[in-house]
Amino acid sequence: MTEAIYVEGTVRPDEESVTGMSEAIETDTTETETAPFPTKVKANNVDAFYAEKQALFGVSLDVPENQVTALIGPSGCGKSTFLRCINRMNDTIPICRVTGDITIDEQDIYDPAIDVVQLRARVGMVFQKPNPFPKSIYENVAYGPRIHGMAQGKADIDDLVESSLQRAGLWNEVKDRLGESGTSLSGGQQQRLCIARAIAVNPDVILMDEPCSALDPIATARIEELMDELRQNYTIVIVTHSMQQAARVSQRTAFFHLGYLVESGATEMIFTNPEDTRTQDYITGRFG
Amino acid sequence: MNTIILIIVLLGLTTFAYRYGRRKALTSVEGRVANLHSLPSYHGAYVALWCGLPALIVVALWLILQTDLVERMVLSGISDGISGMTKGQISLLLSDIRNLATGDITSRTPSPMVQAAAAHYVELQRLGFMLMTGAAVILTSGGLYFGLKAIQPTLRARPQVERIVRWLLLIASVIAILTTIGIILSLMFESIRFFGQVNPIEFLFGLTWSPQTALRADQVGGSGAFGAVPVFAGTLLITVIAMIVAVPIGLMAAIYMAEYASPTTRSLVKPALEILAGIPTVVYGFFAALTIGPLFRGAGESIGLSVASESALAAGLVMGVMIIPFVSSLSDDVINAVPQSLRDGSYALGATQSETIRQVILPASLHGIVGAILLAVSRAIGETMIVVMAAGLSANLTANPLEAVTTVTVQIVTLLVGDQEFDSAKTLAAFALGLVLFLVTLALNVVALRVVRKYREEYD
Ligand SMILES: Nc1ncnc2c1ncn2[C@@H]1O[C@H](COP(=O)(O)OP(=O)(O)O)[C@@H](O)[C@H]1O
Ligand SMILES: [Mg+2]
Numbered sequence: 001m002t003e004a005i006y007v008e009g010t011v012r013p014d015e016e017s018v019t020g021m022s023e024a025i026e027t028d029t030t031e032t033e034t035a036p037f038p039t040k041v042k043a044n045n046v047d048a049f050y051a052e053k054q055a056l057f058g059v060s061l062d063v064p065e066n067q068v069t070a071l072i073g074p075s076g077c078g079k080s081t082f083l084r085c086i087n088r089m090n091d092t093i094p095i096c097r098v099t100g101d102i103t104i105d106e107q108d109i110y111d112p113a114i115d116v117v118q119l120r121a122r123v124g125m126v127f128q129k130p131n132p133f134p135k136s137i138y139e140n141v142a143y144g145p146r147i148h149g150m151a152q153g154k155a156d157i158d159d160l161v162e163s164s165l166q167r168a169g170l171w172n173e174v175k176d177r178l179g180e181s182g183t184s185l186s187g188g189q190q191q192r193l194c195i196a197r198a199i200a201v202n203p204d205v206i207l208m209d210e211p212c213s214a215l216d217p218i219a220t221a222r223i224e225e226l227m228d229e230l231r232q233n234y235t236i237v238i239v240t241h242s243m244q245q246a247a248r249v250s251q252r253t254a255f256f257h258l259g260y261l262v263e264s265g266a267t268e269m270i271f272t273n274p275e276d277t278r279t280q281d282y283i284t285g286r287f288g
Numbered sequence: 289m290n291t292i293i294l295i296i297v298l299l300g301l302t303t304f305a306y307r308y309g310r311r312k313a314l315t316s317v318e319g320r321v322a323n324l325h326s327l328p329s330y331h332g333a334y335v336a337l338w339c340g341l342p343a344l345i346v347v348a349l350w351l352i353l354q355t356d357l358v359e360r361m362v363l364s365g366i367s368d369g370i371s372g373m374t375k376g377q378i379s380l381l382l383s384d385i386r387n388l389a390t391g392d393i394t395s396r397t398p399s400p401m402v403q404a405a406a407a408h409y410v411e412l413q414r415l416g417f418m419l420m421t422g423a424a425v426i427l428t429s430g431g432l433y434f435g436l437k438a439i440q441p442t443l444r445a446r447p448q449v450e451r452i453v454r455w456l457l458l459i460a461s462v463i464a465i466l467t468t469i470g471i472i473l474s475l476m477f478e479s480i481r482f483f484g485q486v487n488p489i490e491f492l493f494g495l496t497w498s499p500q501t502a503l504r505a506d507q508v509g510g511s512g513a514f515g516a517v518p519v520f521a522g523t524l525l526i527t528v529i530a531m532i533v534a535v536p537i538g539l540m541a542a543i544y545m546a547e548y549a550s551p552t553t554r555s556l557v558k559p560a561l562e563i564l565a566g567i568p569t570v571v572y573g574f575f576a577a578l579t580i581g582p583l584f585r586g587a588g589e590s591i592g593l594s595v596a597s598e599s600a601l602a603a604g605l606v607m608g609v610m611i612i613p614f615v616s617s618l619s620d621d622v623i624n625a626v627p628q629s630l631r632d633g634s635y636a637l638g639a640t641q642s643e644t645i646r647q648v649i650l651p652a653s654l655h656g657i658v659g660a661i662l663l664a665v666s667r668a669i670g671e672t673m674i675v676v677m678a679a680g681l682s683a684n685l686t687a688n689p690l691e692a693v694t695t696v697t698v699q700i701v702t703l704l705v706g707d708q709e710f711d712s713a714k715t716l717a718a719f720a721l722g723l724v725l726f727l728v729t730l731a732l733n734v735v736a737l738r739v740v741r742k743y744r745e746e747y748d
Contacts, residue, residue, distance in 0.1 A: 143639075147647075198636075
């Protein structure tokens with residue numbers, strides 16, 4: 001995807017809106033329809049830079065509670081960068097700088113008074129490639145609660161490990177082999193272990209960055225089911241490059257392009273009746 | 289000198305052969321490389337190998353064999369004069385002849401016989417050189433002619449060149465292996481002779497080490513006690529002290545470099561640390577003997593401790609400093625090899641950097657760190673110069689680091705620089721000690737490499 005998109009993109013004759021970038025930005029961020037779910041995460045005018053290179057341009061997005069919000073867009077458009085703003089993982093990249101406001105439950109997460117350790121306990125993250133620690137399954141799940149001092153004594157931790165694995169749909173498969181290494185599991189199981197590990201610190205929000213891209217279709221289906229169950233208790237933001245996945249699992253979808261948030265709204269709307277031609281081109285597979 | 293010129297000329301001819309072969313291959317297809325079976329450079333290499341290789345092999349063999357042959361011929365020329373001499377006298381005579389022939393100063397005014405022999409020697413050498421040059425010239429030009437004649441578009445130059453190169457590589461590796469085997473065999477052979485004189489049980493478990501034996505039967509001297517335990521204990525003590533210094537400092541330096549330092553700092557600190565490994569050990573040795581040893585002695589005296597001026601502590605400490613880069617550099621590589629995704633996973637759960645290092649990074653790189661430490665231990669055990677200069681010679685069986693101890697390597701050095709006959713138990717003991725040392729470091733290295741390799745398999 002390059003500038004050529006604008007030239008080649010089929011512009012409907014009765015629509016002359018897609019002439020340039022600036023116009024597109026003005027139309028993108030306003031959401032008119034009222035969501036039945038309260039806003040959990042609110043991003044307002046977020047810019048992100050890697051050294052001199054700007055990766056996000058004035059992104060504003062509301063993420064509703066107990067919904068799955070999918071971030072879609074061609075690769076390199078800034079989806080991961082935006083996701084990593086929400087738990088401040090970008091702080092771990094020395095050259096990365098983020099400006100703008102992000103609030104969770106109306107609390108500014110970039111406020112100096114906020115401890116990033118606490119924030120990351122509230123906002124869990126699951127990565128593209130399953131990354132269990134080379135420890136036992138049990139220790140993988142117990143890691144977070146131990147760090148945050150969330151459990152007193154072994155019985156507490158045992159309970160937490162069991163309930164987290166149960167919520168991640170992994171308990172029945174591993175309950176007899178909790179002492180085995182997390183890396184000995186299959187890819188799909190490893191990813192569910194990573195979800196259990198995130199759930200164990202009792203977060204409000206779970207961020208998932210292409211969680212299924214390293215998995216086979218069956219393992220993918222398993223994780224997608226799980227996401228649907230998890231959204232009863234958590235707010236989920238998922239980056240995916242699969243349009244079908246976004247359509248299957250999410251209630252809300254946001255389309256990113258070249259660092260701009262082009263359009264966001266209810267998933268059916270985005271997929272059946274997008275406002276922006278770039279969105280339309282992307283979901284009909286014309287680029288990306 | 290002449291030989292060097294000859295070899296340079298041969299190499300020059302070989303280069304010429306390469307160029308010429310290449311050009312001939314190109315002209316044979318009028319520049320259309322696609323018509324050649326192999327690329328022109330392979331044709332060049334083909335001719336060059338024909339031209340240079342046989343001649344260089346002959347020159348090398350000639351140089352190896354010539355001296356021996358010439359000496360034999362010289363000696364047989366004066367066989368009358370040396371008929372009554374012992375082996376030792378003959379070899380002295382021969383070295384006189386050699387010295388005279390090469391123009392070095394001789395120990396005595398040469399006798400007429402020696403002078404004649406020397407002249408014979410010079411004569412034979414000159415003849416040998418001329419023959420060698422002749423052979424080389426014939427082989428080179430013959431090879432050049434043959435190689436060039438073989439060149440045609442269908443010549444399968446590449447497979448043939450590659451086969452020869454493969455043989456050369458094989459020979460190189462075989463030389464390294466054969467050398468090792470040779471060393472092991474000679475160690476074993478001499479050790480067996482030693483164990484013929486001294487009971488192996490006594491050697492391995494005896495508590496007294498006093499290798500002085502009487503030079504002559506009527507002499508009053510040490511009776512010779514070859515219980516090596518004090519020597520092993522000394523090595524162990526110094527190695528432990530060295531590791532106590534090197535492991536924590538090296539590991540912490542590695543953690544700093546891998547996890548905390550900015551790329552610029554790391555690119556400065558890492559080479560700076562590695563310089564420590566490049567300092568000649570003899571420099572560490574006199575640093576330990578002349579600076580650290582007296583320092584400890586003085587410090588000990590001022591608080592009423594008696595510290596030997598050649599203490600295990602001084603030697604171990606300095607050795608530890610020398611070994612720091614072995615631990616730090618390898619550990620740093622291993623820690624760096626821990627995938628970033630594990631760090632991300634830990635940070636995303638709200639772990640701080642130090643929690644991540646202690647609970648994720650170090651456990652994940654433990655195998656590699658253990659491997660690094662084992663390699664450092666084997667380096668410490670085999671280290672010689674520092675202990676020769678700073679640890680002393682007295683074979684005390686002690687765990688007190690303030691006393692002087694001796695090590696396996698120090699004993700080997702002192703046993704071999706003595707003026708005993710070569711087949712006395714004293715000299716042979718050095719081989720037995722060497723064998724033990726070799727087996728221990730070999731075992732450590734094998735274990736360490738295993739451990740490191742196992743770690744490597746875990747992520748990739
Ligand atoms: N660690 C980084 N350092 C420098 N540039 C980065 C880094 N991560 C991402 N970028 C750049 O930021 C832009 C957005 O990247 P990213 O958010 O990973 O895109 P996406 O996840 O949508 O594929 C890309 O142009 C990428 O090159
Ligand atoms: Mg991404």
